[in-house]
Amino acid sequence: MKISKEEVLHVADLAHLELTDAEMETLRTQLDAILNYVDKLKQLDVTGVEPMAQVLHAGAGPEATLRDDSVRPSNVAGSILEQASGSKKPYFRVPRIIER
């Protein structure tokens, strides 16, 4: 067994996901199968291989695409706040996080 129920609970907590008991058990079985499959990566010798962190081809930049970090006008605050549940201009609102 690659992943225990406790680990699934821990990961769900890290990911801020509320899961039902049934979801938890299904996920445990499925993640277990996927992790077993993914284990094939361990067969390869990757000594001295640099991890591929940049996908943009060397011929493309990325320096070619960087722009000046300059301030530009933006008038979208209103329409952005309209999308937020319970917002009150100019704030997003969340449950209280500081004890008085």
Add this chain to the structure above:
Amino acid sequence: MNAASHWNINSIRKALETKQISARELTTEFYSRIEERNPELNAFLTLSPERAFAQADRIDGMRSRSENLPPLAGVPMAIKDVISTRGVRTTCGSKILEHYIPPYDATAVENLERAGAILLGKTNCDEFAMGSSNENSAYGPVRNPLAPDRVPGGSSGGSAAAVAAGLAVGALGTDTGGSIRQPGALCGIPAMMPTYGRVSRYGLIAFASSLDRIGPFAKTVRDVASILGVIAGSDKNDATSAAVEKADYAAEIEKSVSGTRIGIPKEYFSEGMDAEVRQHVEAGIKRFETLGCRIVELRMPHTDYAIATYYIVATAEASSNLARFDGVRYGLRVESGTLREMYKKTRGKGFGPEVKRRIMLGTYALSSGYYDAYYLRAQKVRALIARDFAEAFEKVDAIVTPTSPSPAFRIGERADDPLKMYLADIYTVTGSLAGVPGISVPCGATREGLPVGLQILGPHFAEARVLQLANAFEEDRALAA
């Protein structure tokens, strides 16, 4: 097959210029087709007639003033619902964004409209583009227009089905591990994933940022090339877009492919492939030979590790990208006494099973104690896969493989086995990981009439060459038929 399907970019242009039809009439024609077919196919989630008719009237105004028409004037198009459209609901196929209305347009959408395209609406897809069958949409599966009991492929299933059924002349999809090419293959139309960086992703709601790409579907390779020509290019709003000159793809596709060296990687023709798919793809390779291409056998030794690599890299990035959906700024909010409870309940209720599964896998792969064993190792294997491609392209100009190991499968057939579903991407994830461009072109149909796709991959930014090969292949098939 249907009244709307004879339209292509060229015939629309001619009909508009010779006043055979107005852009408004054309738009009306497509909406009536959608009204007729969409209840069955479920390809569109949201229609945008106000925006479409306003654009049609602009085009008709230009016609009445005898102005030059822009390249996609009057072309009815569909946009995958992970791409932002100002004022038009964008759900990502998820309940968590059921009522989300973006305050801005994606650059690709802006470019299409500037080129005269008419945006009919937003197409169904797997939730947050996670899936290979479109069954992971919170709004129900899309049906394959050629076989309604079967999937259209995914995740851009709605875009592929809309074009294949003649409900749109072109469509945008997104491809992270095969999500443009595979539904293109399963629905029998050309579908292209451009080079990483070729098309701006500004306004694309991110799934896996080192993999996601926007690309076109159409009925012909020529139309795919024309749409790519409009959406390609660097963008100040996307630092991952490349400042590499684009070609006039629609003009370039005419060039001869004789003498092109085509690599056939042995690893893509091992077990696990449907016999009829194999037969059609092998016949396709012979066709390239008759077109004067030179066939070169290749080895790409890390191919077998691509699915495992992909499902670590993509889910790790997804777990991070999807952290933003927490009920605070947009989308669903499940009220709760504490902030943390609000996050957890909102996400627990708003996300579907596949999205949860991938967030869990990605969070696990990035978590303390597992990062080196999973994420870092996958990044290293990714470098080896990219190296396979770099070495191959020293010997050949393009690589030809099947697009999908099987034709369209039945709705529900694989729904309970996520790993089996992931293996549907076996031939497409490699090009995604390497960042190279690829297209799927139809290469035949099974005895049951299900389309088979052939994939052509090229070096970075060699879209013109990939399109030339695809066009020559398509023309030769049409001649033979």
